[in-house]
Amino acid sequence: MSDATNAGQSGGETATLRLPSGEHEFKVVNPVEGAPGIELGKLLAQTGYITYDPGFVNTGAASSAITYIDGDAGILRYRGYPIEQLAEKSTFIEVSYLLIYGELPTEAQLADFSERIQRHTLLHEDLKAFFSGFPRDAHPMPVLSSAVSALSTFYQDSLNPFDEPNVELSTIRLLAKVPTLAAYAYKKSVGQPLLYPDNSLGLVENFLRMTFGFPAEPYEVDPDIAKALDLLFILHADHEQNCSTSTVRLVGSSEANLFASISAGINALFGPLHGGANAAVLEMLEGIRDDGGDVATFVNRVKNKEKGVKLMGFGHRVYKNYDPRAKIIKNTADEILGKLKGGDQLLDIAKKLEETALSDDYFVERKLYPNVDFYTGLIYRALGFPTKFFTVLFALGRLPGWIAHWREMINDPQTKIGRPRQIYTGHASRDYTPMSER
Numbered sequence: 001m002s003d004a005t006n007a008g009q010s011g012g013e014t015a016t017l018r019l020p021s022g023e024h025e026f027k028v029v030n031p032v033e034g035a036p037g038i039e040l041g042k043l044l045a046q047t048g049y050i051t052y053d054p055g056f057v058n059t060g061a062a063s064s065a066i067t068y069i070d071g072d073a074g075i076l077r078y079r080g081y082p083i084e085q086l087a088e089k090s091t092f093i094e095v096s097y098l099l100i101y102g103e104l105p106t107e108a109q110l111a112d113f114s115e116r117i118q119r120h121t122l123l124h125e126d127l128k129a130f131f132s133g134f135p136r137d138a139h140p141m142p143v144l145s146s147a148v149s150a151l152s153t154f155y156q157d158s159l160n161p162f163d164e165p166n167v168e169l170s171t172i173r174l175l176a177k178v179p180t181l182a183a184y185a186y187k188k189s190v191g192q193p194l195l196y197p198d199n200s201l202g203l204v205e206n207f208l209r210m211t212f213g214f215p216a217e218p219y220e221v222d223p224d225i226a227k228a229l230d231l232l233f234i235l236h237a238d239h240e241q242n243c244s245t246s247t248v249r250l251v252g253s254s255e256a257n258l259f260a261s262i263s264a265g266i267n268a269l270f271g272p273l274h275g276g277a278n279a280a281v282l283e284m285l286e287g288i289r290d291d292g293g294d295v296a297t298f299v300n301r302v303k304n305k306e307k308g309v310k311l312m313g314f315g316h317r318v319y320k321n322y323d324p325r326a327k328i329i330k331n332t333a334d335e336i337l338g339k340l341k342g343g344d345q346l347l348d349i350a351k352k353l354e355e356t357a358l359s360d361d362y363f364v365e366r367k368l369y370p371n372v373d374f375y376t377g378l379i380y381r382a383l384g385f386p387t388k389f390f391t392v393l394f395a396l397g398r399l400p401g402w403i404a405h406w407r408e409m410i411n412d413p414q415t416k417i418g419r420p421r422q423i424y425t426g427h428a429s430r431d432y433t434p435m436s437e438r
């Protein structure tokens with residue numbers, strides 16, 4: 001049994017931890033109200049205690065200055081800037097700069113950053129050949145993670161994580177080439193020819209053209225589509241220690257290079273409990289529509305915990321209030337969908353589902369609200385993307401956050417190789433039994 005007193009007070013007070021081994025004084029340094037703090041974690045480690053925390057619900061694995069979330073109040077800030085202001089006033093490229101370098105860029109810094117990215121959008125021709133090795137119906141997420149992993153075979157100058165100029169170059173290469181790789185994963189899946197990037201275009205416009213355009217044919221970027229996608233990328237750009245970002249940091253903590261770490265992050269994002277939820281939500285909405293649109297019956301199946309039935313796009317490890325990004329997306333969905341194709345039956349089902357859930361004790365008691373994935377699929381679909389591609393779009397948005405975290409991790413003197421402990425539940429020592437006696 002352990003007990004910590006004064007643990008919630010910030011401001012450098014001391015508190016006492018009572019363990020069977022005795023009383024231990026520690027300094028409370030964590031600014032978050034109610035959290036015992038970094039010093040307590042360190043003290044527990046020193047005293048040899050293993051905290052059993054499956055899913056790392058209460059484990060602070062890093063200290064970070066990138067993104068702040070108050071899950072009870074529904075607050076999200078990148079580098080201190082509220083997500084609502086960034087969504088309204090900024091652009092994805094500017095937010096990428098902010099996350100990676102810590103400050104909003106000046107006009108000259110942004111121009112230089114954009115230009116450096118534009119110069120690196122082309123893929124090595126041999127890397128393009130890589131795409132013909134996959135089956136045509138391959139899911140684009142593993143195609144993307146494999147291609148990103150392959151970048152370290154083309155750029156061997158990226159292998160040393162402490163070589164700062166090359167980390168900077170890898171950063172730019174990733175921001176420039178991942179949209180090209182993503183567009184090619186799409187083109188391959190629909191059996192269409194690959195397009196070279198057009199570097200007179202901005203990052204989002206270039207990606208749209210490489211995805212939906214055809215070689216030697218003019219492609220007019222629809223500004224409404226580009227703006228909608230840019231907004232969604234901003235909203236996905238970072239979310240502190242989520243599963244994929246933690247994966248990037250964990251892989252990077254072994255001093256694996258940036259490309260290898262980001263490739264691992266893409267694989268972590270693939271799962272339906274994380275980034276894959278955006279596709280799962282759309283499949284769920286289509287299922288409800290195809291069954292006659294009966295939202296109440298579906299909600300009952302969720303409440304009865306029918307195997308494999310969850311309200312996808314609902315619930316969050318940190319938000320116990322409305323996800324501020326879902327609020328922004330919901331508020332703009334009508335406008336965006338209206339502009340693109342005039343309403344959507346699935347949007348009506350989604351809104352009805354939300355209304356039903358939020359007035360039901362099951363969801364209220366568990367503080368389950370729509371998360372960022374609940375409304376995004378409807379917009380991606382209206383923009384013309386197939387469901388299988390939705391999580392790739394999430395990866396494009398999350399990329400600057402992953403990079404920012406990897407760089408913060410590699411430069412943090414407190415970083416240690418990620419290596420959790422376990423509570424062993426297997427056999428105690430026993431003697432080997434010869435085959436003839438088994």
Ligand SMILES: CC(=O)SCCNC(=O)CCNC(=O)[C@H](O)C(C)(C)COP(=O)(O)OP(=O)(O)OC[C@H]1O[C@@H](n2cnc3c(N)ncnc32)[C@H](O)[C@@H]1OP(=O)(O)O
Binds near residue numbers: 277315318368373
């Ligand atoms: C970008 C992102 O990654 S956002 C998340 C995207 N994922 C989804 O939308 C998938 C659906 N949601 C979920 O599976 C979960 O809410 C997660 C994975 C996001 C968070 O999981 P956790 O923090 O571990 O929550 P946990 O699973 O402990 O849920 C607490 C309770 O709410 C229930 N619950 C959580 N989410 C849901 C849901 N979407 N539908 C129905 N019940 C749910 C759980 O069954 C549990 O109930 P219980 O106390 O009766 O056992």
Ligand SMILES: O=C([O-])CC(=O)C(=O)O
Binds near residue numbers: 238239240317318372
């Ligand atoms: O933070 C999380 O656990 C999930 C996530 O990535 C997000 O909500 O964007």
